[in-house]
Amino acid sequence: METGLKNRVAIVAASSQGLGRATAEAFAAEGCRLAICARNRETINVVAEKVRREHKVEVLAEPFDVTDAAAVRDFVNAVVQKFGSADICVTNAGGPPAKGFLATTIDEWKRAVDVNFMSAVYFAHQVIPHMQKKKWGRIITITSITTKQPVADLVYSNAVRAAVVGLVKSLANEFGKDGILVNNVGPGFTATDRLKELAHVRSATLGKSEKEIFEGWAADTALKRLGEPRELADTIVWLASERASYITGQTILVDGGLYKGL
Numbered sequence: 001m002e003t004g005l006k007n008r009v010a011i012v013a014a015s016s017q018g019l020g021r022a023t024a025e026a027f028a029a030e031g032c033r034l035a036i037c038a039r040n041r042e043t044i045n046v047v048a049e050k051v052r053r054e055h056k057v058e059v060l061a062e063p064f065d066v067t068d069a070a071a072v073r074d075f076v077n078a079v080v081q082k083f084g085s086a087d088i089c090v091t092n093a094g095g096p097p098a099k100g101f102l103a104t105t106i107d108e109w110k111r112a113v114d115v116n117f118m119s120a121v122y123f124a125h126q127v128i129p130h131m132q133k134k135k136w137g138r139i140i141t142i143t144s145i146t147t148k149q150p151v152a153d154l155v156y157s158n159a160v161r162a163a164v165v166g167l168v169k170s171l172a173n174e175f176g177k178d179g180i181l182v183n184n185v186g187p188g189f190t191a192t193d194r195l196k197e198l199a200h201v202r203s204a205t206l207g208k209s210e211k212e213i214f215e216g217w218a219a220d221t222a223l224k225r226l227g228e229p230r231e232l233a234d235t236i237v238w239l240a241s242e243r244a245s246y247i248t249g250q251t252i253l254v255d256g257g258l259y260k261g262l
């Protein structure tokens, strides 16, 4: 399948491991020039080196926190200075703590809004003017199945990620005329460090082994298994490609049939 992505400039936020990293590697495999970030300098540099070596593409890697609006601005400016444009922007960040409502704190609510909502606003603010100039752009937010179906003990995610969907739909409507497509992808249970962290918390809460927690999650899906990061990454690459040129304002779940609604 010809994706038309060769030489496009792809920003993938929070990409030193897990879903972000798999997405960055998938864009590199399509011949995109890549801009990646995470807070830890060492790990993001390791990913950058590996991608350069394996895919022979140019990579800009910077360590910063996506809740820092000025750092996001400086990063996007550096991307445009180095590559001449910012064609694709995938927003992503670490997930909020797993808790039921009465265990939540006001500070954590504010942090969840900053990390999982405002970070997407910061990136969108910075990249859209560059996309408008080229009359072409793709913004894809990585959120969660919680945008369609709340998950027990993930009340921060259940509440805050809905705002991202509101943002996505609004941006899709406002900037469609400029050739900018904006979509959201919601992973189900996908085998990353974040999932191990959730299994650990759930195991302590329910008094079950982590193995049982993983098996329970797999059993809940139609496909009876967890997802692989690459499966989410491939969906994002397709959404960014010319093959998905009439899709905007949508949430696409990559959840192996975990979502129970129609």
Ligand SMILES: NC(=O)c1ccc[n+]([C@@H]2O[C@H](COP(=O)([O-])OP(=O)(O)OC[C@H]3O[C@@H](n4cnc5c(N)ncnc54)[C@H](OP(=O)(O)O)[C@@H]3O)[C@@H](O)[C@H]2O)c1
Pocket: 013, 014, 015, 016, 017, 018, 019, 020, 037, 038, 039, 040, 041, 043, 064, 065, 066, 067, 092, 093, 094, 095, 096, 115, 142, 143, 144, 145, 186, 187, 188, 189, 190, 191, 192, 193, 194, 195
């Ligand atoms: N895996 C799943 O099953 C699943 C399901 C639904 C939703 N999700 C959501 O999808 C997102 C990615 O999940 P994942 O499983 O890939 O997580 P992960 O394995 O924990 O990876 C998170 C990545 O984000 C970076 N990061 C975290 N906070 C950051 C920040 N404030 N600024 C910049 N970089 C940051 C981390 O690097 P540094 O620590 O160096 O910053 C790391 O590279 C999360 O929001 C998660 O809740 C995951």
